[in-house]
Amino acid sequence: MEAKELTKLAVKALEDKKGEDIRVIDIHGVSVLADYFVIADGSNASQVKAMADNVEEELGKAGHECRQIEGYQTAGWILMDYGDLIVHIFSRDDRLFYDLERIWRDGKVVENVEEL
Template sequence: MNESKEMVKLAYSAMEDKKGEDIQVIEIGTISVIADYLIISNGTNASQVQAIVDNVEETLSKHGYEPKRIEGIRNSSWVLMDYGDIIVHVFSEEDRLFYDLERIWKDGKVVTKEELGL
């Protein structure tokens, strides 16, 4: 399995462990050079958003993946975690609706949990 897909699976599971809502994986490697995949989720409050972010970072780190950068940390309603091949977005419910990344990246391929083998 390729490395970026392995990272997606780890991040997806970490989001699920912290009850991340409406986890979406969008494959964008064929339409953009910024990454192979986007993973988008939201929490119900700032504490849950932070718990999801912390768990993703910890899980990926345990497997040797370190973020190139993390933006929006601490008390934020949108945290972006850039791992190079994958970009993780964790939002508050309100900001997720406002920014609507799924619409912006509608030309990407939505990847189901089943297609990831989870």
């Protein structure tokens, strides 16, 4: 499965758990880290963890294991590394504090994930 399809699947998994303000940033032209960042937030630690669990479950069903997960215990910022896709799931406060969209503003915001 290519990065675009993986990204669509991750967005759907986040939407299924009521993830808020889901953004996709195409960074393949500005970084070797990955092709896409998916950024979302949840209203509390339980929701943030549920979102991460659902991403891991849905991508796992599609045959993609997460290489590394950071921040799950505190659920302020969970980072999930799938190689060409990195999923960032934040609490609202941590998302505002870290402001990845500003840091990665050289990337291209994907307005409609279905157009990937």
